[in-house]
Amino acid sequence: MEILIRLLETDDYINNTIKTSWLDDLIAEHFQTEKPDIMLSIVCTAIHIANETFRNSFQNFQSSLER
Numbered sequence: 001m002e003i004l005i006r007l008l009e010t011d012d013y014i015n016n017t018i019k020t021s022w023l024d025d026l027i028a029e030h031f032q033t034e035k036p037d038i039m040l041s042i043v044c045t046a047i048h049i050a051n052e053t054f055r056n057s058f059q060n061f062q063s064s065l066e067r
Contacts, residue, residue, distance in 0.1 A: 002033040 012018050
């Protein structure tokens, strides 16, 4: 996923000056991406799990009120 984000952020892509050999040139230059921050990944995952848990609990609560 990081590689796609990095490709979309290149100046050539933003300025729409890419050519058919654009990707080949990047590969030849050993185009690399940085690894995402591990703590940020952990926090985002925890927030996502908490959100899903809260949403499911709230839906169950609403269902019990409707009965």
